[in-house]
Amino acid sequence: MANYIPFQIIRDHLATFFHKVVSLVNPYNEITIHEYCGEYMNRDELYAASQAYLSSTCSSRARKLKADLSEESDKPSVTIDDYEEVIDTFRGVRVWWCACMRLPNSQTMISFYPSQDQRKYYRLTFHKHHRKLVEDEYLNHILREGRDVTVRKRIRKLFTNNPSSDWNGYGGSLWSHVVFEHPSTFDTLAMDPKKKREIIDDLVTFREGKEYYKKIGKAWKRGYLLYGPPGTGKSSMIAAIANFMEYDVYDLELTAVKTNTELRKIFIETTGKSIIVIEDIDCSIDITGKRKEKEEKDDDETDKRLPQMEEKDENNKLTLSGILNFIDGLWSACGGERIVIFTTNHVDKLDPALIRRGRMDMHIQMSNCTFEAFKVLAKNYLGILEHDLFDTIQTLLSEVNISPADVAEGLMLKDSRNEDVGACLMNLIRVIEAAKEEATKKAQQKLAAQENKKSSKEESSIVRPLDLEEKNSKDELAP
Numbered sequence: 416m417a418n419y420i421p422f423q424i425i426r427d428h429l430a431t432f433f434h435k436v437v438s439l440v441n442p443y444n445e446i447t448i449h450e451y452c453g454e455y456m457n458r459d460e461l462y463a464a465s466q467a468y469l470s471s472t473c474s475s476r477a478r479k480l481k482a483d484l485s486e487e488s489d490k491p492s493v494t495i496d497d498y499e500e501v502i503d504t505f506r507g508v509r510v511w512w513c514a515c516m517r518l519p520n521s522q523t524m525i526s527f528y529p530s531q532d533q534r535k536y537y538r539l540t541f542h543k544h545h546r547k548l549v550e551d552e553y554l555n556h557i558l559r560e561g562r563d564v565t566v567r568k569r570i571r572k573l574f575t576n577n578p579s580s581d582w583n584g585y586g587g588s589l590w591s592h593v594v595f596e597h598p599s600t601f602d603t604l605a606m607d608p609k610k611k612r613e614i615i616d617d618l619v620t621f622r623e624g625k626e627y628y629k630k631i632g633k634a635w636k637r638g639y640l641l642y643g644p645p646g647t648g649k650s651s652m653i654a655a656i657a658n659f660m661e662y663d664v665y666d667l668e669l670t671a672v673k674t675n676t677e678l679r680k681i682f683i684e685t686t687g688k689s690i691i692v693i694e695d696i697d698c699s700i701d702i703t704g705k706r707k708e709k710e711e712k713d714d715d716e717t718d719k720r721l722p723q724m725e726e727k728d729e730n731n732k733l734t735l736s737g738i739l740n741f742i743d744g745l746w747s748a749c750g751g752e753r754i755v756i757f758t759t760n761h762v763d764k765l766d767p768a769l770i771r772r773g774r775m776d777m778h779i780q781m782s783n784c785t786f787e788a789f790k791v792l793a794k795n796y797l798g799i800l801e802h803d804l805f806d807t808i809q810t811l812l813s814e815v816n817i818s819p820a821d822v823a824e825g826l827m828l829k830d831s832r833n834e835d836v837g838a839c840l841m842n843l844i845r846v847i848e849a850a851k852e853e854a855t856k857k858a859q860q861k862l863a864a865q866e867n868k869k870s871s872k873e874e875s876s877i878v879r880p881l882d883l884e885e886k887n888s889k890d891e892l893a894p
């Protein structure tokens with residue numbers, strides 16, 4: 416065999432030697448962050464974070480920019496163009512960023528990954544004295560800030576869970592989603608201003624509480640129970656919270672979940688910075704205290720009918736303990752920064768274990784329309800802060816229970832071209848008066864029914880002489 420050294424080996428040795436010589440005189444270090452990495456060529460999170468960070472922090476200093484519209488955002492994003500260098504400063508230390516691209520060695524290469532025909536990467540250059548700062552702190556800073564920018568810019572989504580029978584459809588997805596565009600905010604929400612302030616303060620404390628939750632050893636999540644009659648704004652409150660926190664919403668339909676195991680899988684698929692909602696929890700599933708009591712009463716018969724396996728294996732069905740685990744079991748802490756919200760029209764039907772403080776940290780009562788709440792609706796719907804008819808409306812609202820939904824309906828302009836505020840308020844007065852009449856009628860009927868019941872009870876307790884005779888003759892016949 417011929418004794419020669421292949422050209423490629425010589426070239427590699429020369430390159431290494433050259434690099435060593437250069438690094439002796441070059442005081443700068445470089446880190447490259449590739450767009451795709453790993454065996455399966457996943458998009459690298461640090462690359463995505465760097466891109467977001469550079470677009471928000473450094474792009475104003477760049478001359479050459481590029482813009483695109485990603486699926487995850489509704490606004491075009493502008494970032495530095497390829498081979499454009501920008502300077503960033505961290506704790507007084509300067510670093511240089513450059514977006515670079517490596518073309519494939521062979522033009523004939525066929526690739527299944529978009530990355531492989533153009534390998535994009537960022538080159539981060541810094542003085543070697545600052546290597547520790549960059550590795551230990553600056554890169555984490557990029558990751559944190561970049562993730563925040565991505566969350567701020569993303570399109571928020573409203574998810575709903577698919578029934579497990581469909582998990583092989585919808586691309587194998589456990590959740591389907593649409594863009595979340597509910598317009599409700601705390602400004603448009605009609606409720607007691609003090610209560611509203613309390614909720615906003617609680618949300619802000621939660622949002623800023625990452626370190627605090629870590630310190631006290633609690634998972635970074637918060638539970639809210641919203642209860643009150645229909646049409647008092649429970650769903651509107653959820654939307655207002657989502658808009659205020661800029662979170663996604665996972666609307667969990669419990670009736671589509673068959674077992675605790677399914678619930679766990681569904682939960683694991685949710686992400687941080689999200690609200691998980693179970694609406695009308697009392698109607699959703701057999702988990703309320705009252706139904707459980709009934710179950711216990713029927714126990715003897717059920718035991719005989721149900722297969723023993725099913726009774727023993729809790730994971731084969733959806734149980735109260737499965738839901739409790741979902742709220743505060745070990746795996747509920749994965750991902751962090753989550754809000755769980757239950758809504759109900761009948762708080763008294765719920766098992767106390769489900770809503771105890773610590774699980775549902777804040778119980779929020781959504782009430783019928785007060786005058787304060789009406790003023791918010793009048794501002795939203797008619798753009799007015801006061802009117803001569805307000806006094807009449809205030810008196811009427813103090814006399815009758817009417818939901819904000821009904822008041823809002825009464826304030827709707829019947830003809831959007833004719834914005835007669837007085838006519839709208841008169842219409843509302845008629846609506847409230849009709850509600851008042853209806854309530855009086857119902858109260859009278861209830862009273863009459865009670866009177867009837869009472870008098871028929873009294874009647875049946877009067878022992879008539881005929882009955883007495885009958886009883887005596889029976890007693891005589893008895894052995």
Ligand SMILES: Nc1ncnc2c1ncn2[C@@H]1O[C@H](COP(=O)(O)OP(=O)(O)OP(=O)(O)O)[C@@H](O)[C@H]1O
Binds near residue numbers: 644647649652781
């Ligand atoms: N507190 C409120 N502030 C502003 N608007 C409200 C409020 N309550 C109700 N509304 C209006 O009434 C409509 C219905 O309210 P919403 O669905 O939020 O009530 P809900 O309590 O969730 O009702 P349900 O218990 O029947 O689901 C809303 O679209 C909104 O226009």
